[in-house]
Amino acid sequence: MAKLALSVAKMQAAGNDFVVVNDMARRISSPARLAARLCHRQFGVGADGLILLQPARNGRSAYRMRIINSDGSEAEMCGNGSRCAVKFAVESGLAPASHIFETLAGAIAGRYLSPAKVRVALTEPSEFRSNVVVPLRSGRIRGTFINTGVPHFVTFVRRLDGLDVNVLGREIRTHRIFSPRGTNVNFAQVLKSGRRNSRIRLRTFERGVESETLACGTGATASAIVAALTRGLCPPVAVVTTGGSVLTIQFCIGSPTGVSTVTMEGPVEKVFETRLSI
Numbered sequence: 239m240a241k242l243a244l245s246v247a248k249m250q251a252a253g254n255d256f257v258v259v260n261d262m263a264r265r266i267s268s269p270a271r272l273a274a275r276l277c278h279r280q281f282g283v284g285a286d287g288l289i290l291l292q293p294a295r296n297g298r299s300a301y302r303m304r305i306i307n308s309d310g311s312e313a314e315m316c317g318n319g320s321r322c323a324v325k326f327a328v329e330s331g332l333a334p335a336s337h338i339f340e341t342l343a344g345a346i347a348g349r350y351l352s353p354a355k356v357r358v359a360l361t362e363p364s365e366f367r368s369n370v371v372v373p374l375r376s377g378r379i380r381g382t383f384i385n386t387g388v389p390h391f392v393t394f395v396r397r398l399d400g401l402d403v404n405v406l407g408r409e410i411r412t413h414r415i416f417s418p419r420g421t422n423v424n425f426a427q428v429l430k431s432g433r434r435n436s437r438i439r440l441r442t443f444e445r446g447v448e449s450e451t452l453a454c455g456t457g458a459t460a461s462a463i464v465a466a467l468t469r470g471l472c473p474p475v476a477v478v479t480t481g482g483s484v485l486t487i488q489f490c491i492g493s494p495t496g497v498s499t500v501t502m503e504g505p506v507e508k509v510f511e512t513r514l515s516i
Contacts, residue, residue, distance in 0.1 A: 253452025253481030254318035270310035277308035300333035307446025315343035315387030317455020324348035343387035390460035407443020436471040452481030462487035
């Protein structure tokens with residue numbers, strides 16, 4: 239069987255890393271298999287997910303972004319992945335500095351601010367449910383459910399240090415309360431609240447990666463919004479990720495649960511480019 243020659247870019251946004259492929263010619267026949275191979279930390283390039291840029295289905299969008307998790311499942315949306323896609327598309331000549339692209343969660347607007355910074359305007363959050371109680375083997379945990387393109391459960395804790403995010407996150411992620419989709423799980427700590435300079439720290443267990451990651455863009459967005467709606471923080475909210483990067487989440491609050499004009503801005507980097515024979 240003939241091998242497929244691919245040009246790939248290893249990229250990271252706030253430590254959330256991806257293999258990005260220009261698939262405008264639609265040469266990838268099995269995205270799930272390719273993701274499992276390329277994303278493997280020991281036997282592949284190593285990444286949280288695979289991003290494919292494919293032809294858009296309408297004339298308004300520059301391309302269609304598909305995000306395939308390292309386990310082969312396809313995600314509706316990925317905040318940090320979308321920022322990597324914007325940088326890749328602009329620097330590859332596929333799109334102008336400001337453009338719109340398609341995702342399973344809807345149309346996303348991206349803006350290339352500099353080679354090291356990208357902002358995306360996300361879809362409006364939905365499915366907001368506060369005071370969700372999840373029974374666990376070790377007791378109960380209370381939090382808020384919100385969908386910021388993908389499902390998220392957000393709970394606030396006094397201290398994040400020493401928290402076993404992988405054990406707790408895995409139990410919550412697969413809990414029957416969130417079936418059949420499951421959920422991403424976010425543990426947040428308020429660092430500073432008030433009318434200015436709101437700041438939280440965040441650790442996230444990501445669905446599809448099935449582990450804690452250095453950052454999660456939609457998780458940062460979900461946690462910032464929940465912090466505003468339930469803890470009184472004022473936007474913009476700075477979110478300090480596990481990897482130490484800072485994501486700035488801006489949004490407008492029009493009612494107790496009505497949030498609009500959501501943007502996420504933060505660092506992005508192309509680590510390297512190479513050609514592979516798969």
